[in-house]
Amino acid sequence: MLMHVFLFLGALSCYIFIKRNRRDTSKLPPGSLGWPYIGETLQLYSQDPNVFFAKKQKRYGEIFKTHILGCPSIMLASPEAARFVLVNQAHLFKPTYPKSKENLIGPLALFFHQGEYHTRLRKLVQGSLSLDNLRRLVPDIEAIAVSALDSWAAGHVINTFHEMKKLSFEVGILAIFGHLEATQKEQLKENYSILDKGYNSFPTKLPGTPYKKAFLARKRLQEILKEIISERREKRVTEKDLLGSLLNSKDEKGGVLSEDQIADNIIGVLFAAQDTTASALTWILKYLHDHQKLLDTVKAEQKVIYESNDNGNLHLTWAQTRNMPITYKVIMESLRMASIISFTFREAVTDVKYKGYLIPKGWKVMPLFRNIHHNPEFFPNPQEFDPSRFEVAPKPNTFMPFGSGVHACPGNELAKLEMLIMVHHLVTRYRWEVEGSESGIQYGPFPIPMHGFPARFHKESVEEKRRICGAS
Ligand code: HEM
Numbered sequence: 001m002l003m004h005v006f007l008f009l010g011a012l013s014c015y016i017f018i019k020r021n022r023r024d025t026s027k028l029p030p031g032s033l034g035w036p037y038i039g040e041t042l043q044l045y046s047q048d049p050n051v052f053f054a055k056k057q058k059r060y061g062e063i064f065k066t067h068i069l070g071c072p073s074i075m076l077a078s079p080e081a082a083r084f085v086l087v088n089q090a091h092l093f094k095p096t097y098p099k100s101k102e103n104l105i106g107p108l109a110l111f112f113h114q115g116e117y118h119t120r121l122r123k124l125v126q127g128s129l130s131l132d133n134l135r136r137l138v139p140d141i142e143a144i145a146v147s148a149l150d151s152w153a154a155g156h157v158i159n160t161f162h163e164m165k166k167l168s169f170e171v172g173i174l175a176i177f178g179h180l181e182a183t184q185k186e187q188l189k190e191n192y193s194i195l196d197k198g199y200n201s202f203p204t205k206l207p208g209t210p211y212k213k214a215f216l217a218r219k220r221l222q223e224i225l226k227e228i229i230s231e232r233r234e235k236r237v238t239e240k241d242l243l244g245s246l247l248n249s250k251d252e253k254g255g256v257l258s259e260d261q262i263a264d265n266i267i268g269v270l271f272a273a274q275d276t277t278a279s280a281l282t283w284i285l286k287y288l289h290d291h292q293k294l295l296d297t298v299k300a301e302q303k304v305i306y307e308s309n310d311n312g313n314l315h316l317t318w319a320q321t322r323n324m325p326i327t328y329k330v331i332m333e334s335l336r337m338a339s340i341i342s343f344t345f346r347e348a349v350t351d352v353k354y355k356g357y358l359i360p361k362g363w364k365v366m367p368l369f370r371n372i373h374h375n376p377e378f379f380p381n382p383q384e385f386d387p388s389r390f391e392v393a394p395k396p397n398t399f400m401p402f403g404s405g406v407h408a409c410p411g412n413e414l415a416k417l418e419m420l421i422m423v424h425h426l427v428t429r430y431r432w433e434v435e436g437s438e439s440g441i442q443y444g445p446f447p448i449p450m451h452g453f454p455a456r457f458h459k460e461s462v463e464e465k466r467r468i469c470g471a472s
Contacts, residue, residue: 027358029074031056031064039067048441050342053077053368063357073364074357075343079378079397082367084354085346086405090114093346093365095407100203100211104195104218105271106264111407118406121265124249126410128242129175134417135318136240137174142316144170145422149430152457157435160285161452164278171418172273175411176266177228178241187224191217192270199271200445218267225263242269269411276340277415279446281422283338284331286449287385288427289434294330294387299427301326306428321420329387331419335401337385339370340446344403369400432457 034040044052053075056064062078076082085093094114102112110121127133148167152158169189173180180188198214205212229247238244246262288295305320306312343366352359359365374382378398379389402409409415426432435454441447 027356028360029063029065029357030060031066031075033065033067033072037070039070039072041068041070044068049443050370050374053343053371054374057368057371063355071364072360073366074359075366075368077368077371077375079372079395081354082369082372082400082404083397085365085367086344086403086407089352090406092349092352094349096345096347096364098203101199104199104214106218106260106267108261108264109268109271110265111268111272114406120249120251121261122406122410124245125242125265125269128240128245129410129414131413133240134413137414138318138321138417138421139315140174141171141418141421142425144174145418145425149425149457150459153430153459155456155458157454157456159452160455161278161282161448164281165274167422168274168277168281168418169270171277171414172270175273175414176242176269178239178244180228184224184228188221191220191224192267195221195267196274221267222260222263225266226259229259229262242266272409273411273414275444275446277418279340279448280331280335280338280415281419282448282453283340284334284419284423285426285432285455286453287334287337288330288423289432289455291385294385295427298327298330298423302424302428305424312428316421316424321417321424324420324424326387327420327423328416329390330423331416332390332399332401333385333387336373336379336399338447339373339401341401341403342370342447343368344407367400369403372398372400430457430459 032040034043040052056066056075057077063074063076063081065072065074067073076085091114095111097112105112110118110125113121144167148163148170152163169192173185173188194217195214198210198212198217201210201214203211205215229243232239232243232247238248243262243266246257246265249257288298301324305316305324309316309320346365346367348359348361348363348365351361373379375398376382378395397404400408402412402415432455435456436451438450440450442450442452
């Protein structure tokens with residue numbers, strides 16, 4: 001009997017769903033939803049995802065529907081449509097992540113929210129990463145970059161992406177905690193790396209699986225963070241780092257953030273900061289390596305700074321990092337070419353009309369940053385690495401490596417600062433050669449050069465440096 005009731009209810013909900021979709025179908029954007037249940041997920045994963053999206057755009061135009069990862073979705077490949085979803089009508093689209101991933105990072109992290117809670121957290125994160133605060137971090141970021149480069153120059157092959165991940169993790173820790181005790185940093189590093197390994201694995205709680213291990217590491221991270229929080233509370237000092245901002249925050253009613261809210265947001269920021277910046281840095285090294293003439297111009301720009309700093313004996317200053325126009329353009333062009341965040345996900349919270357099309361409530365909406373960054377209408381010869389294109393500001397809403405609107409990246413200035421400092425030390429004191437000849441892109445899930453760009457780094461000898469500096 002119970003079985004029949006279930007069958008009846010199941011059939012009824014399917015009927016309602018189909019009926020509703022039938023009502024909507026005529027107004028939906030063009031495109032195909034693929035096979036029942038699996039949609040076009042296999043097509044997406046059996047090829048380079050960028051080829052999948054580019055083909056679709058060519059066939060259907062700048063707005064099209066598909067069905068991937070179990071969700072009916074609408075893809076948007078025009079600057080206006082991205083602005084509509086991320087900026088103008090952002091309240092109609094909520095951030096959406098798989099529950100399994102939300103649980104690993106922490107459901108109270110700002111990027112899973114919108115509205116009042118999101119605004120409060122965002123102000124705190126943004127405030128702690130303000131230009132004034134970043135200015136103070138220059139010497140510490142420089143120390144992290146110098147020490148990383150020195151450790152790579154022992155003559156062995158390194159996986160550039162993995163090493164860049166270590167670097168961006170250190171910088172993330174610095175921005176969050178300021179100076180952290182070595183054992184606590186080690187504990188965070190160890191457990192975070194287990195979490196990182198399981199993040200993209202199949203979400204099962206079966207013992208021994210990467211996901212389960214990540215889940216347990218997340219619990220341990222919570223404990224470590226609780227300990228750090230209570231030590232900081234005991235010290236009663238008001239630090240300007242992220243932890244300080246989170247601990248001192250009070251809402252209008254005097255309410256403070258809970259330990260869970262603080263911990264989830266710390267893990268969230270670490271997560272948002274690490275692979276993104278590491279991937280960007282790896283691409284910069286690859287592009288510079290592949291464009292030797294450009295590398296020479298970057299070297300020439302950095303050489304002037306190096307010399308004015310008593311041949312590297314003085315520290316880089318904040319003002320110097322703000323005046324590296326050629327290097328800055330190389331970074332912008334690397335972000336465009338690589339488009340590390342190729343697209344983002346939102347979910348329509350209600351039926352939305354856009355240019356006569358219906359975006360039904362509950363459907364995923366994906367602004368395709370990469371398609372926009374590679375559209376020849378906005379970036380002529382998009383496959384060509386040409387930093388000079390950034391001599392003119394890109395047209396509005398055509399360049400969004402850090403997203404746009406209420407959820408745009410609050411860490412973008414830190415990421416750029418880190419890249420500028422790293423490039424300065426890299427090109428003035430080191431050279432690097434690639435190991436192996438395999439080219440191509442790997443997704444993990446961010447795009448990185450094949451095998452993480454294995455390379456050998458060499459510290460330039462005094463003679464070599466003299467030659468570069470034109471002193472001999
Ligand atoms: C090259 C490096 C980076 C890139 C390309 C990047 C890109 C992005 C993008 C595209 C978004 C928006 C996602 C969306 O709209 O769904 C975002 C959000 C975010 N990023 Fe970054 N990011 C980078 C580095 C960083 C760093 C260094 C930090 C922190 C120290 C950071 C913290 C965040 C946070 C907390 C958010 C969520 C903001 C919100 O939901 O309000 N990111 N990032």
